[in-house]
Amino acid sequence: MQLSVAERQALGGAALVLLVQALVPLHGALEYRQALVASQPWRTLTAHLVHVNWVHALLNLAAWLVVARLFAPELRTWRQPLVLAVAALAVTLHLALLHPGIAWYRGFSGTLHGVFFAGATAWLLALLTDGERRPRALWLPAVLVAGGWVKVLAEQPGGSLTPYAQWLGAGIVPQAHLAGAVAGSMLGLLFAWAGPREPVTHARN
Numbered sequence: 001m002q003l004s005v006a007e008r009q010a011l012g013g014a015a016l017v018l019l020v021q022a023l024v025p026l027h028g029a030l031e032y033r034q035a036l037v038a039s040q041p042w043r044t045l046t047a048h049l050v051h052v053n054w055v056h057a058l059l060n061l062a063a064w065l066v067v068a069r070l071f072a073p074e075l076r077t078w079r080q081p082l083v084l085a086v087a088a089l090a091v092t093l094h095l096a097l098l099h100p101g102i103a104w105y106r107g108f109s110g111t112l113h114g115v116f117f118a119g120a121t122a123w124l125l126a127l128l129t130d131g132e133r134r135p136r137a138l139w140l141p142a143v144l145v146a147g148g149w150v151k152v153l154a155e156q157p158g159g160s161l162t163p164y165a166q167w168l169g170a171g172i173v174p175q176a177h178l179a180g181a182v183a184g185s186m187l188g189l190l191f192a193w194a195g196p197r198e199p200v201t202h203a204r205n
Contacts, residue, residue: 006075010068014061032105060108071119087114094179101160110176114184120144121188
């Protein structure tokens, strides 16, 4: 089976994340630290490569591969790397500027929300603006976009709280999910406006 560009990119990115996850002594130098991000700007991007533990990393990477396959037509060539960079920057700036009480952050989930919403939004808008659109084809992207936003908004805590997740053994940062979702949705609008999708015959078979 031939892999799409988005799937190959996700596999390469997953390999990088797994490599970084294995380099435990480096985690403290790569994670987001509110007190250090201004003087150590590499943390803006590297924070999204490190994870709290292997369960956290593997779940995020599995979800990334699923999202990359589902939205392969929308995330062609340069689009997925652009989403990753913009969403990572959006998450870091959101935490630094609006949630100074969140002292540290590790993980790909905020950036992954950006990838999800970019793909889902672009898919839905492409169908809505297609002169030959089939109403029956709208239900899945519409459910993904609506369900995604319900999930993101429902999980938002008050202020800079970070709810504790028993399965993770650490706090989670839903505020990062919100920032990624906003950035991804805006890029999805841009992708829908930019033009036709790349045909990938296996992506949603």
